[in-house]
Amino acid sequence: MTLDEKVRKTLAELSVADAKGAETLFAEVRAAMEAERQDLVSRGAPSEAERDKLAKALRDRWLARKNGLLSLLDENWLKKAPKELKPVIGRQFNELRRGGGALEIEALLSAVPVSTSHRPSTPVEGRLTATEPSDKFAGAGTVKDLTLPGYRRPLGSIHPITRVQREIEDIFLNLGFAIETGPEVESVYYNFDALNIPESHPARDDWDTLYVDAQTVLRTHTSPVQIRAMEKHGAPLYIIIPGKCYRHDNPDSTHSPMFHQIEGLAIDTDITFADLKGTLDFFAKKFFGEKVRTSFHPSFFPFTEPSGEVAISCVFCDGQGCRICKESGWIEVMGCGMVHPEVLRHGGLDPDRYSGWAFGLGVERYAMMKYDINDIQLFYQSDVRFLEQF
Numbered sequence: 001m002t003l004d005e006k007v008r009k010t011l012a013e014l015s016v017a018d019a020k021g022a023e024t025l026f027a028e029v030r031a032a033m034e035a036e037r038q039d040l041v042s043r044g045a046p047s048e049a050e051r052d053k054l055a056k057a058l059r060d061r062w063l064a065r066k067n068g069l070l071s072l073l074d075e076n077w078l079k080k081a082p083k084e085l086k087p088v089i090g091r092q093f094n095e096l097r098r099g100g101g102a103l104e105i106e107a108l109l110s111a112v113p114v115s116t117s118h119r120p121s122t123p124v125e126g127r128l129t130a131t132e133p134s135d136k137f138a139g140a141g142t143v144k145d146l147t148l149p150g151y152r153r154p155l156g157s158i159h160p161i162t163r164v165q166r167e168i169e170d171i172f173l174n175l176g177f178a179i180e181t182g183p184e185v186e187s188v189y190y191n192f193d194a195l196n197i198p199e200s201h202p203a204r205d206d207w208d209t210l211y212v213d214a215q216t217v218l219r220t221h222t223s224p225v226q227i228r229a230m231e232k233h234g235a236p237l238y239i240i241i242p243g244k245c246y247r248h249d250n251p252d253s254t255h256s257p258m259f260h261q262i263e264g265l266a267i268d269t270d271i272t273f274a275d276l277k278g279t280l281d282f283f284a285k286k287f288f289g290e291k292v293r294t295s296f297h298p299s300f301f302p303f304t305e306p307s308g309e310v311a312i313s314c315v316f317c318d319g320q321g322c323r324i325c326k327e328s329g330w331i332e333v334m335g336c337g338m339v340h341p342e343v344l345r346h347g348g349l350d351p352d353r354y355s356g357w358a359f360g361l362g363v364e365r366y367a368m369m370k371y372d373i374n375d376i377q378l379f380y381q382s383d384v385r386f387l388e389q390f
């Protein structure tokens with residue numbers, strides 16, 4: 001008769017009529033329980049998922065409230081025991097139940113080793129992480145095999161925004177620029193006033209700007225760092241300023257309330273628009289390819305004078321005209337200009353002695369062009385299927 005059949009019968013049906021018989025019977029049950037546990041521990045499991053499954057099955061077989069072996073045993077042996085045998089059966093039952101603790105899920109999970117031999121893994125990784133599986137084996141008292149390959153930890157990849165930002169940074173670092181950063185929660189003074197953006201300018205409207213309070217905003221551009229850097233370092237100054245910016249925009253395929261800018265600033269004696277053109281042309285060729293041509297058009301920004309927009313010859317059609325450049329052959333890629341004398345003054349520099357240029361670009365736009373991505377929201381959704389491609 002198997003154990004499973006025995007627990008479905010009463011002691012009387014099993015012909016157990018005295019304490020000695022009961023103790024023998026319970027010893028048999030304890031031995032069976034320990035044997036099944038040992039069996040699972042020594043066999044191990046091929047994967048964590050399989051181990052969890054096996055552990056749960058063993059636990060439920062013995063400890064499940066409904067139809068678990070201990071419940072059946074309680075029902076048929078203890079409750080139906082003749083009065084004179086109840087104390088000894090009760091004692092034996094409690095002892096068994098204590099032993100059952102080793103069958104609880106947590107106890108089993110830490111005792112049952114997961115074999116890693118089938119996992120794809122390089123030998124180097126195996127050596128580096130060899131102590132890991134051996135720690136797990138230690139608890140089970142089985143042989144430590146240090147030659148088993150280790151766990152493969154999947155590494156993420158660099159986010160496309162970070163990747164493009166670093167690429168742009170590297171081009172300017174090679175030109176002798178330094179990286180400067182500043183706060184994302186910024187005062188109205190640094191974000192607007194010091195940059196010569198008048199009280200009446202629509203950008204200051206709370207339709208466009210996210211205000212923390214009347215004097216504090218989430219910076220709408222990286223330009224406030226221009227002022228902070230001038231105050232901190234004085235001139236000459238050659239910096240690029242990467243960072244997050246915030247605007248009161250509804251998210252769609254080309255807008256996001258949070259986005260990344262990189263700003264460049266060069267201040268020295270005798271800096272001219274020719275320096276600006278030369279530097280940005282060099283940058284465009286480095287980033288988009290040597291074949292790219294640049295074109296400068298007049299524009300307006302409060303913090304530069306004169307101001308311009310920079311367009312590059314379309315990288316998709318080589319300037320022939322296509323859907324992406326709207327048949328013009330050109331794509332606008334940044335704004336730029338000579339630093340406004342007022343801005344220099346706010347930074348503590350003498351505009352009669354120093355001049356400078358600045359540019360600002362959107363990192364998302366560069367990443368979208370570089371990787372042919374048509375929806376800016378993809379950058380922020382943390383969808384692994386998207387991010388895995390980089």
Ligand SMILES: [Zn+2]
Pocket residue numbers: 314315316317318319320321322323324325326327329330
């Ligand atoms: Zn084109």
